[in-house]
Amino acid sequence: MSDIQVRFATQQDATAVAALHLNACRMAYAGQVPDEHWAVTPMAKRVTYWKEAIEYGEPQVMVAVDGKDIVGFVGFDRSRDPKSKNTTGEIWAIYAAPERIGQGVGLALWDAAREGLQDEDCTDVTVWLPLLHEQTLRFHELAGFKREMNTARTVPLGGVKVEEVRLKRKLG
Template identity: 90%
Template sequence: MSDIQVRFATHKDAPAVAALHVSACRAAYAGQVPDTHWEATPMAKRVSYWKEAIEYGEPQVIVALAGQEIVGFVGFDRSRDPKSKNTTGEIWAIYAAPERIGQGVGLALWDAAREGLEDEGCTDVTVWLPLLHEKTLRFHDLAGFKREMNTARTVPLGGVKVEEVRLKRKLA
C-alpha cells in the first residue's frame, strides 16, 4: 500500500512545486541539458509561474504528498496542440522527486489527472515526452499510452535540441 496522498495544489504549494520541478528536470535531463539552463531562470519567477497556474487552473495542478512533503505534481488541462479535438486533454507536466521514482508517486498522480480530465469531459489524453527518457516513456507505455511517431518534434532546451514525441490514449 502506497503512502502517497494527492490533492489539488494551493498557493502555498507553489514554492515546493517550483523547487521540485527544477530538481526533477535536472535529474531527468542530466547529461543532455546543461545545469546552467536550470539556473538561468530565477526561482522567484518559477514560483510566480506556479502560483499563477494554481490560481487560474491553467494547467490544473495536483500535488502528491508523503506525509506533509510534496513529492510530485501533475499539471493537466485541455490539449494545447493545434487541431486537437476539444475532448482531448493533455498532461502538461508530471514529475516525481528523483528519490521517489518507482514508489507510486507517478501512478497516484496519473490516476488523479485521469479522473480530473474525465470530470472535464475529455475522452482522450496526450503527453509530449523526450525520446531519450526511457523510464518516462516506459511509465507512460505501462499506463496505456501509445506513441504517435508522426508527431516527433525538436524542442530547444538549454542550448541543445531535445527530440520529443507525443503519446496518446483513450480515457475510458
C-alpha cells in the same frame, strides 16, 4: 510503506512545486541539457509561474503528498495542440521527486489527472515526452499510452535540441 495522497495544489504549495520541478528536470535532462540552463531562470520567477497556474487552473495542478512532504505533482488541462479535438486532454507536466521514483507517486498522480480529465469530459489524453527518457516513456506506455511517431518534433532547451514525441491514450 508510504501513504501517498493526491490533492489540488494551493498557493502555499507553489514554492515546493517549483523546487521539485527544477530538481526533477535537472535529473531527467542530466547529460542532455547543460546544467547552466537551469540557473538562468530565478527561483522567484519559477514560483510565480506555479502560483499563477494554481490560481487560474491553467494547467490544473495537483500534488502528491506523503505526510507533509510534497513528493510529486501533475499539471493537466485541455490539449494545447492546435489540431486537437476539444475532448482531448493533455498532461502538461508530471514529476515525482527523484528520490521517490518507483514508489507509486507517478501512478497516484496519473490516476488523479485521469479522473480530472474525465470530469472535464475529455475522451483522450496526450503527453509530449523526450525520446531519450526511457524511464518516462516506459512509465507512460505501462499506463496505456501509445507513441504517435508522426508527431516527433525538436524543441530547443538550454542551447541544445531535444527530440520529443507525443503519446496518446483513450480515457475510461
